[in-house]
Amino acid sequence: MARVDFAFGAPDRLRMACEVVAKHHDKGRRLVVYCSDAVLLERFDLMLWGFEPTAFIPHVDAGDPLAAQTPILLSGKAVTPPEGSSPSPWLVNLDARCPPGAEQYERVLEIVSQDEESVLAARRRWREYKDAGHELHAHDVSNRA
Template sequence: MTDVRFYHNAPDRLRVACVLTAKASGGGRRVSVFAPDGNIARHFDQMLWSFQPLAFVPHVPAGSPLAAETPVVIGSRLEALPNDDVLINLGDDLPDGFERFSLVIEVVGPSDPERQAARGRFRRYKEQGHTLSAHDLNQRSGE
């Protein structure tokens, strides 16, 4: 079974995803970022370059020749992502094939559409028997 962590009440979903990506890759994990929307993928890529002024998170798009050896890979198709360690889902739906990952991270913003979509994903993960945990970012500091 896959470990699934929901981080909800994220004031800026992509910024929180950047923090979680940096934390995971800094801890030696290999991170696949699933961004089915090309605009979100480009924005996330740009944010990884600049969200921490004195840090760098090595990352490439899934089609890069360096994807297999880079700690963070961003892609719009799950099957194009080269590793199966950590998946950060920036889509609104449950991606087919997520089960191959050890850990799935879901970041949920405060808007009703985001929360409703996340509730649906949470139910589906639960129905499939995955290990779920929820983290309220309103009750945490530093993220």
């Protein structure tokens, strides 16, 4: 089972997700970003290109021919973790539901906004992860600038 880290209280969920992806990319980690909402995933894709003027985060759709050579993959459906990478890839979930295949990843990152709808959806995911036997951790990020 995976370790699942919930970051609760994000002032801007997508912005924080960009920062998390950038941080892990800088450390050489491969990530898969999952979201079944195509509009939200496209918005996140665009944000990755310009959330910081000097940031360059190479990313493609998981179905792209360059996916094997690209460290950050975006997908709206289940993706098996890319093999042969060290350290092993992690999954960032931007969906309102638990991502399919989460148990295949060493770690799942969940970023939760401050609004009530996001918190309620995160609580449902927490229970689902717990029932599946994942190791859960909560972090308060509401004071981060």
